[in-house]
Amino acid sequence: MTLVTATRSSPPTLYKRIRTDIERRILSGKWPPGYRIPSEHELMKRYDCSRMTVSKALTELAQADLIQRRKRAGSFVRRPQVLSAVLEITDIRAEITALGRRYDYQLLSRRRREANRGDRTWLGVTEACDVLALEACHSADGIPFAKESRLINLDAVPEAARADFSRDSAGSWLLAHVPWSEAEHRIAAIGADDKIAKTLHTAEGSPCLVINRRTWRNGQTLTAVRLVYPGQEHQLVARFKGRQAA
Amino acid sequence: MTLVTATRSSPPTLYKRIRTDIERRILSGKWPPGYRIPSEHELMKRYDCSRMTVSKALTELAQADLIQRRKRAGSFVRRPQVLSAVLEITDIRAEITALGRRYDYQLLSRRRREANRGDRTWLGVTEACDVLALEACHSADGIPFAKESRLINLDAVPEAARADFSRDSAGSWLLAHVPWSEAEHRIAAIGADDKIAKTLHTAEGSPCLVINRRTWRNGQTLTAVRLVYPGQEHQLVARFKGRQAA
């Protein structure tokens, strides 16, 4: 029989309760940045539990960057972090169907070749390798939504040479078949050139949002993709709640 | 004395070694999505350690969403996650000085008024409130870098009325003085209108990258800001290492 009174809607387990208790105090500002939170020994007395239990709670808070732990000194509330946002770059098909619109995909071209100078620069590789170059268009309700240009490093992903990208986009195929360890996104605004204008049915020079993404696995470049969206049509949305996972 | 041979460049602690061992196998594709990784009991035999130790390693992998744990069934490699990226939206001053360039800030206008219809829409508030409307320009080496338009909700942040924004940008002031709990970013491409073109020294209609950010605290809108960058000049970079904190 425990004497600890359970809070309403308190998490079922003790370490979670300790964690959210402290979390609330930090996020509400009651424990401001720099504040020294009670030591593990104080907390184990307060919650009448073992040190491992409070340690687990504090470790998770440290992983979420809400507190910083220093030996001999104690644990301290961290100051608000750099303004960073989690940008969910969803699969385009998912994005369109989530809006309740019809998704269409059209493969414009598919070529296999030895990587030329431009390909190697784009992929960020120095040695010779085979690549698969794809061009495609994603549409919503028949209206062009995004133009995709992609290079796949066939030395890293040989299976891609036999994949059929005429019905499903390379993005979803890769996502499902190839694990990756690192990705880089570069987001910029450009004016539509003649090719883009033609594919997206916009005027030449009209502003477009561009996402360049490169993906690696263990240092080896897997693929580089460039997605061009008509600027006024599309917005990337990043919502950022608090500072950590719930 | 332990019999476990230490790998070169292996982490100093056992649970970390177990974690990175498994992580490597997953990221290399040797253990593909759906693969059932050894149970805790198998791992404690293999590493000759206690269950708590392997459990700690597996718990961290689960927190990083690399594996999924199911009672009675075991732990399984998860399929690659939604492509999400952490976008570091740094302070503009920090961004410029990090590039080794000189930072300049110029306040173009500052007006206090009761929020009009457009202000309320932009802030996303319905009731009447006082706002501070700011226009400013950030430059790198004397060249316009970004144009900032901002509204501050004075009902939520009354101290801002007395702050001096002619030397330091409102962004850094707010970051330092006002804790926030939620933020939303909308990123799009637009063509420069006459005002933007004049401030940024670009041609009218030239593509620009726009970041709209709104910030809340406990459901109350604090500020809305719109940053316009010359498109070809600026890129937002989001690098995403692995899937979890190192």
Add this chain to the structure above:
DNA sequence: AGGTTTATTATGTCTATACATTATTTATTT
């Protein structure tokens, strides 16, 4: 055959304890 109970397996939480590590303070010596 179909449904119900029971056993089994694997994860989830927790305890009590031990020793390691790190940084600081205090005491001791030169």
Add this chain to the structure above:
DNA sequence: AAATAAATAATGTATAGACATAATAAACCT
């Protein structure tokens, strides 16, 4: 007074066990 050594306070890692929980598989009875 300065340099060195020892005690101390906090976190970090690890152990061996306990009981809880969930989901499945096996045994059992209609």
